Amino acid sequence: MRILLSALVVALSTASAAQQPDAAPAPVVGSPVAVSPGAPVQGVPVSVSTGTPVQAAPVSVSPEARIPSGIRGRLTDAVTGEPLVLCSVKVTEGGSASTETDLEGNFQLALPPGSYTLRFWYDQYVGVDVKQIRVGEGFLQQDVALKPVEGSFVEELVVMGTVDRKSEGGLLLDRKMSNTVSDAISSEQISRSPDSNAGDAVKRVTSVTVVGRNVFLRGLGGRYAATTVNGVALPSMDPDGHQAPLDLFPNSLLSTLSVQKTYGAEMSGAFAGGVLGIETNSYPATLQTQVKLSLGGNTQTTFRAREGFLGGGSFLGLGMERPLSGLPTDKPVLSNDPQAESVSEGFRNVWSSETLRGLPNGSASVAVGNTHSYDGGRALGYLANVSLSRGESAQTASVRNFRFDTNTGELIPRDRYQSITGGVNSSLGALLNVGYQLDPDHDLGLLTLLSRSAESTAQHLSGYSDNDSGDFDSTRLKDTLRTLSFSQLRGSHRFGTEGVFTLKWQGNFQLTLAEEPDTRDFQYVENQQGVLQYREMANSGERFFSQLSDQGGGGSAQLRWSQGSLALTGGLSAQVSSRSFDARRFQFRSLRDEAFDSALLSLTPEEMFAEDHLGPSFLANESTFNTDRYRGTQRLLGGFVSAELPLTQSLRAVAGARLESFSQRLDSDSPFAPGATPSAAREELQPMPSLNVIWAATGEMNLRGGYSFTVARPQFREIAPFQYYDAVRRRAISGNPGLVSSRIHNLDARWEWFLGETEVLSAGGFFKQFLDPIEQVVVSANQGDLGYRNAEAATVLGLELEARASLGRLNPVLSPLRVGANVSLIHSQVSLGAGQAVSTSAHRPLQGQSPYVINANLGYLAEATGTELTALYNVFGPRISEVGFNYLPDTYEQPLHRLDLTVSQRLGKSLRLKATATNVLNQSSVFTQQGAEVFRFRPGATVMTQLEWSPL
Numbered sequence: 001m002r003i004l005l006s007a008l009v010v011a012l013s014t015a016s017a018a019q020q021p022d023a024a025p026a027p028v029v030g031s032p033v034a035v036s037p038g039a040p041v042q043g044v045p046v047s048v049s050t051g052t053p054v055q056a057a058p059v060s061v062s063p064e065a066r067i068p069s070g071i072r073g074r075l076t077d078a079v080t081g082e083p084l085v086l087c088s089v090k091v092t093e094g095g096s097a098s099t100e101t102d103l104e105g106n107f108q109l110a111l112p113p114g115s116y117t118l119r120f121w122y123d124q125y126v127g128v129d130v131k132q133i134r135v136g137e138g139f140l141q142q143d144v145a146l147k148p149v150e151g152s153f154v155e156e157l158v159v160m161g162t163v164d165r166k167s168e169g170g171l172l173l174d175r176k177m178s179n180t181v182s183d184a185i186s187s188e189q190i191s192r193s194p195d196s197n198a199g200d201a202v203k204r205v206t207s208v209t210v211v212g213r214n215v216f217l218r219g220l221g222g223r224y225a226a227t228t229v230n231g232v233a234l235p236s237m238d239p240d241g242h243q244a245p246l247d248l249f250p251n252s253l254l255s256t257l258s259v260q261k262t263y264g265a266e267m268s269g270a271f272a273g274g275v276l277g278i279e280t281n282s283y284p285a286t287l288q289t290q291v292k293l294s295l296g297g298n299t300q301t302t303f304r305a306r307e308g309f310l311g312g313g314s315f316l317g318l319g320m321e322r323p324l325s326g327l328p329t330d331k332p333v334l335s336n337d338p339q340a341e342s343v344s345e346g347f348r349n350v351w352s353s354e355t356l357r358g359l360p361n362g363s364a365s366v367a368v369g370n371t372h373s374y375d376g377g378r379a380l381g382y383l384a385n386v387s388l389s390r391g392e393s394a395q396t397a398s399v400r401n402f403r404f405d406t407n408t409g410e411l412i413p414r415d416r417y418q419s420i421t422g423g424v425n426s427s428l429g430a431l432l433n434v435g436y437q438l439d440p441d442h443d444l445g446l447l448t449l450l451s452r453s454a455e456s457t458a459q460h461l462s463g464y465s466d467n468d469s470g471d472f473d474s475t476r477l478k479d480t481l482r483t484l485s486f487s488q489l490r491g492s493h494r495f496g497t498e499g500v501f502t503l504k505w506q507g508n509f510q511l512t513l514a515e516e517p518d519t520r521d522f523q524y525v526e527n528q529q530g531v532l533q534y535r536e537m538a539n540s541g542e543r544f545f546s547q548l549s550d551q552g553g554g555g556s557a558q559l560r561w562s563q564g565s566l567a568l569t570g571g572l573s574a575q576v577s578s579r580s581f582d583a584r585r586f587q588f589r590s591l592r593d594e595a596f597d598s599a600l601l602s603l604t605p606e607e608m609f610a611e612d613h614l615g616p617s618f619l620a621n622e623s624t625f626n627t628d629r630y631r632g633t634q635r636l637l638g639g640f641v642s643a644e645l646p647l648t649q650s651l652r653a654v655a656g657a658r659l660e661s662f663s664q665r666l667d668s669d670s671p672f673a674p675g676a677t678p679s680a681a682r683e684e685l686q687p688m689p690s691l692n693v694i695w696a697a698t699g700e701m702n703l704r705g706g707y708s709f710t711v712a713r714p715q716f717r718e719i720a721p722f723q724y725y726d727a728v729r730r731r732a733i734s735g736n737p738g739l740v741s742s743r744i745h746n747l748d749a750r751w752e753w754f755l756g757e758t759e760v761l762s763a764g765g766f767f768k769q770f771l772d773p774i775e776q777v778v779v780s781a782n783q784g785d786l787g788y789r790n791a792e793a794a795t796v797l798g799l800e801l802e803a804r805a806s807l808g809r810l811n812p813v814l815s816p817l818r819v820g821a822n823v824s825l826i827h828s829q830v831s832l833g834a835g836q837a838v839s840t841s842a843h844r845p846l847q848g849q850s851p852y853v854i855n856a857n858l859g860y861l862a863e864a865t866g867t868e869l870t871a872l873y874n875v876f877g878p879r880i881s882e883v884g885f886n887y888l889p890d891t892y893e894q895p896l897h898r899l900d901l902t903v904s905q906r907l908g909k910s911l912r913l914k915a916t917a918t919n920v921l922n923q924s925s926v927f928t929q930q931g932a933e934v935f936r937f938r939p940g941a942t943v944m945t946q947l948e949w950s951p952l
Helices: 002-013 153-161 168-177 187-192 198-204 340-346 598-602 833-837
Strands: 070-077 088-093 098-100 106-110 114-121 128-135 139-141 144-146 182-186 208-211 214-217 225-229 254-260 274-280 288-298 305-308 354-357 361-373 379-405 410-439 442-465 470-495 501-526 532-534 542-563 566-590 618-622 629-646 651-668 680-698 701-712 723-726 731-734 742-756 759-771 774-778 786-790 793-806 817-831 852-862 867-876 879-882 891-893 898-907 911-918 925-929 932-937 942-949
Touching: 070 114, 070 128, 088 106, 098 106, 114 144, 128 139, 128 144, 168 182, 168 742, 214 225, 214 274, 288 379, 305 379, 305 410, 305 442, 340 618, 470 532, 532 598, 542 629, 742 793
Parallel strands: 070 139, 070 144, 225 274, 731 786
Antiparallel strands: 070 106, 088 098, 088 114, 114 128, 182 254, 208 214, 254 274, 288 361, 288 942, 305 354, 361 379, 379 410, 379 932, 410 442, 442 470, 470 501, 501 532, 501 542, 542 566, 566 618, 566 629, 629 651, 651 680, 680 701, 701 742, 723 731, 742 759, 759 793, 774 786, 793 817, 817 852, 852 867, 867 898, 879 891, 891 925, 898 911, 911 942, 925 932
């Protein structure tokens, strides 16, 4: 590793230097050969318009001068003779160098003597490969004229017209020309990794970490890290979560994952850590079919014993029972009601987990797409993709909860127990993307996305509880169904002379559903005689049912006028959403009359609640809370204007302002429980200015700076008073209707050096000042319950470093090797204000913020044999998972070092075999309080084998 790091440093410090040979054969130019436009040429400069050779004269250099060798030339339009600016020139064989033409169409590549193949391409022109160019000492002159694609703009797009954002090189070019600071990972990079979905893949991006299902951007999570699909914000489907479910997006549906780190006026004003943008796959230019099959296992699960339960694990939730049907919908069902016995008997009598044998994990996906061109510049493109997956998991964790002794200043163990969890997850993803081009200036597109997952988990906890003054044994059986449906109709239209006006619009509709059809909790506690008996308290002998529905829709339109490098843009947007959440709880209670046999309390739950005992001894009683139902509505209206201003030939500024009107209302009231419930309502009108300045110091180097003022608004889950039970940590989590929006000042600066098509070196810094930041904190020192609070203020200061390079810069022999790394160093400080009276820490970082995040990768690609190897490493610094309260210390999640390996081998023209190993080090996840361990589990290592078949 030390050698590799040294090699990377040398490569970056000699960014564009080439090796200089002592001697080399004279340049050789092949005989004239007539070719068809766009055809590969062997050693011959070609005019694409005529197919005839053009002059290619070697530059004579004396051996004593020791001038570096390579290829230089000029690219022009074959019809007009005008130079082609920023045209891509890439060495595809013999090396890995690449560059772009300057404002006069000139390019230069420093290369050691040898034989090379160069690829020239430009938007809306036919690309050309020039093969077997012999380079000796000095520079060989290679001029090429590219022919414009005949016909319409549609054909240009299909053949050569747009940057391929699915490729690593295309994303870097997009980043280079962007108005804002951003980072991204392409589907090409994802394919090299073992990541199976968006939640796995996004942690490869600079400053990104994943905590459970939540993404943390620059150390900020929850409402500080918004998620969008094709520019539209998605809500969370988890009653106790904040973010859109990234695990519902399999990698087969992904084109790019991008993180916008500086704000632009065209974006929604809810911006803090950044915005994670999911771009779905678009249709291909030619007919493509792809079939993927994978099979693998986990060291903790596959062919080993795991927890499960009868009826759990049904594929995609098919066949899951809904036992609430037929119950009264306007009043609670109490044990003294006439129908209480029939209701009790209607529940499926399954409460206990059982030991199952873990099966291998597997997935399958099929994709087909094409583009059809017609007369008159019309074209129709489509992509259809369907993916299925099923996986099992197992986790054994040791858990300790503490209380703080104010006399000794020590932590005293309160609970000590073991948690054993087993689960099975199945998912379905389907995407249809259709695009139609009416003529060269008018495009329409329709995207429909469906994602559904079903998860069944069984948790068994056993150990000692201080609150119960003895041992306890508890079980939770849980089924979860989640569905996401997203549709978007969009259009792009160009008007005026040479298309100086561009109108873009989109309309969208989304529906998210989440359901827990029958979650069962059962607990035994030790009595004074040392016998475990049924505990008749909350979250014991209880069945929980919930349904969440979140639907929304809206649209946006923006008009852009551009003249040369000057551009003005304005737009309007509207997005509305409504959420409904309904939950009901039923607890089985004993009828403590004179005939009651207390020995029943020590039976298994299935024996205890057998039909013979329902009525005489036990009955279900509704225990629904008055906060178990809420309705929420949200409306966001926005308008913006921005201007791209060329200050000098290499310096431009993008200034903008956005005005947003935001309203949110939430009402909580259940017909199954009495009592008043709190409500929340807010109206905000917020202006948000932004300024981004970009200086193109050279053709390959940018300096960026930006300032913006944005907001972070509380989400429905954070203001809903609904109480959710965390069975593993034995605590409750609830919302806070009194939360207020956070306001954020953002400052950013970044230096970028694009060394080659897939090579970059960058360094950046950022500063954020928060007013009223929202955090998840402990609100009960005795029970450890969690809630949400506004702190007074906070600051975040960070440094981001990134490098990607080919080791071919050191020696051509090392060209198949590429290395990359990104490092984030972040410092944050919270000012608690009035909250200091109950908070334990006077000075601490923001909850969830890591002081450092490191990603590194090493890749090997042998194009001749089709072999590719990749190693990826990730680690994050210790971060607060729970903020301490009333002397109870903060809980920290300790660093976890993760190493993933991927091997891919091409088997003929249509087949590829891929093997992956994730979390090879198999370290334990550890959480501590004041150095004392509170939670530990080992996630296990996973191995997968995938076969990919692309017959066309």
